[in-house]
Amino acid sequence: MALQQIVEQTVAGLGYDLVEIERSAGGLLRVTIDLPWQAPTPETQALPEQRITVEDCEKVTRQLQFALEVDGAEYSRLEVSSPGIDRLLRHEQDFVRFEGAVIDVTLREPIGVAAAGQVSANRKKFRGTLERTEAGGWQIVWSDEPPVKPGQRVSKKRVPAPLQALGFSLDELREARLAPLVDFKGRANKAAS
Numbered sequence: 720m721a722l723q724q725i726v727e728q729t730v731a732g733l734g735y736d737l738v739e740i741e742r743s744a745g746g747l748l749r750v751t752i753d754l755p756w757q758a759p760t761p762e763t764q765a766l767p768e769q770r771i772t773v774e775d776c777e778k779v780t781r782q783l784q785f786a787l788e789v790d791g792a793e794y795s796r797l798e799v800s801s802p803g804i805d806r807l808l809r810h811e812q813d814f815v816r817f818e819g820a821v822i823d824v825t826l827r828e829p830i831g832v833a834a835a836g837q838v839s840a841n842r843k844k845f846r847g848t849l850e851r852t853e854a855g856g857w858q859i860v861w862s863d864e865p866p867v868k869p870g871q872r873v874s875k876k877r878v879p880a881p882l883q884a885l886g887f888s889l890d891e892l893r894e895a896r897l898a899p900l901v902d903f904k905g906r907a908n909k910a911a912s
Contacts, residue, residue, distance in 0.1 A: 735754065
């Protein structure tokens with residue numbers, strides 16, 4: 720059985736989602752897992768989001784070591800981890816799950832047409848909010864206005880930069896990840912806002 724199949728079956732059998740498998744130099748096998756996602760319902764919306772714990776990674780590591788040994792898979796080290804704050808988005812379900820989040824998108828090919836003179840014709844990387852289009856596809860919405868620095872005064876007369884949008888299909892993407900934005904003020908402030 721192929722390594723990919725062994726890992727997928729083992730991870731799914733334990734009740735987790737496989738996000739990524741990566742083989743690195745020196746025989747390192749890196750497996751990234753996440754909890755299965757289900758669309759929020761009115762009952763589950765108020766519950767805090769669950770995250771992968773060290774115990775989850777430990778359980779998957781033990782089971783994978785056994786499964787890989789039985790099958791005779793070649794690796795020297797196994798690393799099982801959570802996706803982290805810059806989680807990779809690969810499948811349609813990932814995009815549905817993180818709709819409204821800020822993401823980083825890298826296209827396979829640079830866009831060929833400047834949208835009303837606003838987007839550089841050779842640009843491949845974008846950061847913005849992930850939104851679903853009316854046609855059922857995906858788009859990323861952003862503004863090229865520089866962020867306001869703490870303590871900086873902003874004129875009330877200043878006209879904000881216009882929002883820009885770029886529609887894309889999953890086939891056009893080289894990579895899409897959650898933007899690694901960190902709020903050092905803590906989670907308590909999110910509940911208050």
